Amino acid sequence: MLVLYILRGVFILLAAAVSALYLLSNQIGARVDFGQAALILICSVGLAALIIGIDVAQPQKRLSAVSGVFLGLIAGMVAAFALSFVVDLVVLIAGPELPFAADIDRTLLNEDEAAQLDRYIAVQNLAEGVKVVIGLMTCYIAISLVIQTKDDFRFVIPYVEFAKEIRGNRPTLLDTSVIIDGRIVDLIETRALQGSFIVPRFVLDELQLVADSADKLKRSRGRRGLDVLGKLQHGHLVDFRIEERDVEGAGVDQKLLVLADQLQARVMTNDYNLNKVADVRGVDVVNLNDVAKAMRPIVLPGEHMTVKIVKPGESPTQGVGYLDDGTMVVVENGRDRMDQQVDITVTSTLQTSAGRMIFGKFEPSSSAGSGVHRAQRLEDTPPSAPASPPSSEPRQASNPSPSGRATSRRNPRRG
Numbered sequence: 001m002l003v004l005y006i007l008r009g010v011f012i013l014l015a016a017a018v019s020a021l022y023l024l025s026n027q028i029g030a031r032v033d034f035g036q037a038a039l040i041l042i043c044s045v046g047l048a049a050l051i052i053g054i055d056v057a058q059p060q061k062r063l064s065a066v067s068g069v070f071l072g073l074i075a076g077m078v079a080a081f082a083l084s085f086v087v088d089l090v091v092l093i094a095g096p097e098l099p100f101a102a103d104i105d106r107t108l109l110n111e112d113e114a115a116q117l118d119r120y121i122a123v124q125n126l127a128e129g130v131k132v133v134i135g136l137m138t139c140y141i142a143i144s145l146v147i148q149t150k151d152d153f154r155f156v157i158p159y160v161e162f163a164k165e166i167r168g169n170r171p172t173l174l175d176t177s178v179i180i181d182g183r184i185v186d187l188i189e190t191r192a193l194q195g196s197f198i199v200p201r202f203v204l205d206e207l208q209l210v211a212d213s214a215d216k217l218k219r220s221r222g223r224r225g226l227d228v229l230g231k232l233q234h235g236h237l238v239d240f241r242i243e244e245r246d247v248e249g250a251g252v253d254q255k256l257l258v259l260a261d262q263l264q265a266r267v268m269t270n271d272y273n274l275n276k277v278a279d280v281r282g283v284d285v286v287n288l289n290d291v292a293k294a295m296r297p298i299v300l301p302g303e304h305m306t307v308k309i310v311k312p313g314e315s316p317t318q319g320v321g322y323l324d325d326g327t328m329v330v331v332e333n334g335r336d337r338m339d340q341q342v343d344i345t346v347t348s349t350l351q352t353s354a355g356r357m358i359f360g361k362f363e364p365s366s367s368a369g370s371g372v373h374r375a376q377r378l379e380d381t382p383p384s385a386p387a388s389p390p391s392s393e394p395r396q397a398s399n400p401s402p403s404g405r406a407t408s409r410r411n412p413r414r415g
Contacts, residue, residue: 309321
């Protein structure tokens with residue numbers, strides 16, 4: 001900024017110096033008119049100050065617009081120079097002719113010749129004025145045409161490049177929903193994201209309106225969004241800045257898409273409707289919910305996992321738990337294990353519009369601690385080798401005899 005201030009001061013001094021040199025060159029050998037000299041100096045310095053004021057009033061300048069004005073000005077001047085020959089040709093054909101030189105001494109001419117000379121000078125002055133008007137018109141038309149159609153130009157070095165083709169990481173515009181969500185900070189801290197992140201001024205204004213809302217819930221969400229912006233601004237992992245430029249649009253969403261198109265940027269949002277509109281308009285969108293869904297681990301049937309049963313399911317034997325990412329897990333035979341961590345075997349998965357569901361089965365273990373494998377061994381035991389009952393209970397046959405006495409089974413081999 002100091003260099004810019006110095007440049008502006010030097011520009012004013014140069015304007016005053018050029019005016020002073022012009023006055024000195026015209027006043028050599030003659031009496032100096034100090035009033036006229038002061039007026040010229042004041043006008044020169046005032047014009048320089050006006051130009052600096054216009055420069056200060058437009059802090060955000062686009063290189064494409066400045067290049068368009070410069071190129072349009074050159075094209076307009078070239079067109080005006082070409083048309084000036086046409087004006088000279090018209091004057092030469094239709095204008096008055098002089099039988100004598102135009103710079104002859106008027107005292108040597110009679111009245112008719114003096115009148116003829118006056119008409120000739122008037123026509124020449126008119127032709128010069130027409131040239132100036134044509135120059136202004138051609139410059140205006142050329143500048144306006146270039147600015148309005150700059151997106152159709154594809155220039156490469158050493159020419160002007162109006163549509164800059166971005167290579168590598170593209171800037172990312174953050175929507176209000178992503179800022180309030182807050183997960184963007186954790187995602188940046190993983191160093192998985194690179195590039196520059198931009199928050200437009202109109203998004204910041206909307207976030208401030210939410211923070212100043214009378215609704216307590218909206219107010220807390222807005223303040224959390226402001227805290228997230230503070231973390232992004234003071235972080236050093238990515239480039240973060242506030243975009244002061246304002247664009248045309250009926251709402252924040254439309255302005256965001258227009259600005260993304262101008263900056264060749266992508267939009268990060270959680271808004272489903274904004275995501276669809278951006279797809280229609282050809283703007284790249286990063287949906288944070290889609291990123292979170294893509295990062296969920298893949299679970300295949302037959303895998304083992306641990307989950308905490310937090311509530312009963314729809315079936316009388318089902319229990320429901322949730323993974324860390326919010327995925328619902330429906331556990332068969334898990335209703336009796338409320339508020340407990342259980343090991344389950346995944347049986348199937350289901351992807352719905354609301355998210356993903358995992359179905360699993362819990363195998364209850366024996367109270368004696370033998371577990372699932374002991375139960376499997378008991379199921380595989382042949383009928384000829386029954387398990388021994390506990391010694392504390394009397395022996396009792398499974399099928400009592402009519403006399404009430406227990407009959408023991410015989411080994412079929414022994415008859």
